[in-house]
Amino acid sequence: MQAVLSMIVNHAGMGMKRLGVLLALLVLAAVATAAPFADVKVQKINDRVYALLGPTDSPNKQNGGYMNNNLVIIGNEGVVLVDAGSHKTVAEHIGQAIKTVTSKPVTHVVVTHHHADHHLGLVAFPGVRVISSDSCAKRIEENGRGMVSWMSRRTGLNLGDTIPVVPQTRIPSKSRQAMEIEGVRLELIATETAHSTGDMMVWLPEDGVLASGDILVHTINPNFMDGNLKKWIGVVDDLLKLPLRVVMPGHGPLMQPRDVTEFRTLIGDFYRVVEEVYKSGGAESDVRKRLDLTRWQSLGRYDDMMGGNINKVWLQVEADNF
Ligand SMILES: [Zn+2]
Numbered sequence: 001m002q003a004v005l006s007m008i009v010n011h012a013g014m015g016m017k018r019l020g021v022l023l024a025l026l027v028l029a030a031v032a033t034a035a036p037f038a039d040v041k042v043q044k045i046n047d048r049v050y051a052l053l054g055p056t057d058s059p060n061k062q063n064g065g066y067m068n069n070n071l072v073i074i075g076n077e078g079v080v081l082v083d084a085g086s087h088k089t090v091a092e093h094i095g096q097a098i099k100t101v102t103s104k105p106v107t108h109v110v111v112t113h114h115h116a117d118h119h120l121g122l123v124a125f126p127g128v129r130v131i132s133s134d135s136c137a138k139r140i141e142e143n144g145r146g147m148v149s150w151m152s153r154r155t156g157l158n159l160g161d162t163i164p165v166v167p168q169t170r171i172p173s174k175s176r177q178a179m180e181i182e183g184v185r186l187e188l189i190a191t192e193t194a195h196s197t198g199d200m201m202v203w204l205p206e207d208g209v210l211a212s213g214d215i216l217v218h219t220i221n222p223n224f225m226d227g228n229l230k231k232w233i234g235v236v237d238d239l240l241k242l243p244l245r246v247v248m249p250g251h252g253p254l255m256q257p258r259d260v261t262e263f264r265t266l267i268g269d270f271y272r273v274v275e276e277v278y279k280s281g282g283a284e285s286d287v288r289k290r291l292d293l294t295r296w297q298s299l300g301r302y303d304d305m306m307g308g309n310i311n312k313v314w315l316q317v318e319a320d321n322f
Contacts, residue, residue, distance in 0.1 A: 130165060
C-alpha cells in the first residue's frame, strides 16, 4: 500500500500533505454516499407476499431518505415490487432485504405515485418493467431531475447516480385494470386525485392485500399538500368496500381494516371542521382551535405537516364552496 501511494505521489508530483487532504476528501465522499440506513423490517403476510417496512419520518439527513414501505409479491419466475424507494442506495438496501425472502429477481415495479420517495430508486433495478398511472409517469418525465435535487437537498447526499426512470406501462387515471403478472392476479386501481394526482393502489384479490401508496398512512400525519382531501375521502370510502385482510400503507406499520376506518374518520373530521369554520365566517387561524389537536399530535410528522395541511384544505374548502 505504502509503495503504491508513494508511486502515485511521485508520479503525480504531489506532496504527501496534499495527498492526505485528497484521501480525507475521498473518505468524506464515501461517508456522504453510504448513508447508515435503518434496518428493513420484513413482515411476512403470506407465503408469497411480504411487507418491507421502513422508518416514517420525512426524508432527512438522519434517515438518509430511507423512510418507505415496499411490498414484495413473489411470482412464478420473478418478484413484483411495489414502489422503489427514495434513491439508488436506498433501493439497494431494499434489494438486500428482498434477497432474504426470495432468490427470484425483481422483474416488475409498480409505482404508486410520483413523489420522489416512491420511485427514484428505480435505477437500482435495471431492465425491470415499471408500471404507474399515466399522470405519475408524465410527472416523472417532466420533473424527474428536479425530484432528485429535492431529495438531495433533504438528505444532504450526493445523488449523482440516481437517474430518474420513466415508467413504460401507463394506466389511465380513474381506471381499474385487472392483470396477471408472474402468475399473480392483481388489480391496479388508479384513483382520482387523493394524496396526489396520479395515485395508484395495488390490490391482490386472492390474498386480500392492498398496497395503498400514501392514500393511507399509519401512525403519522398524512400529507394533504399535493392532493384533494374531499376526493381523497371518497377514494378511502371506495377502498373500504374491498374485502380487505391486510393493508400496507405508504408509510407506517401494516393496517387492519379497523385502522383504515379510523383513518377515514380522522381525515373526514379534518375536512368537516375546516368547512364548519369557513361556513360560520371564521378565519383559517380558527381551525387549530376547533380541531382535535391532541389526536393529531399523537401521530408522527405533526410539526412537518399540520400548518401546510390546514392551509391546503382551507383553500380547497374555499374553492369547493365558491
Ligand atoms: Zn410517500
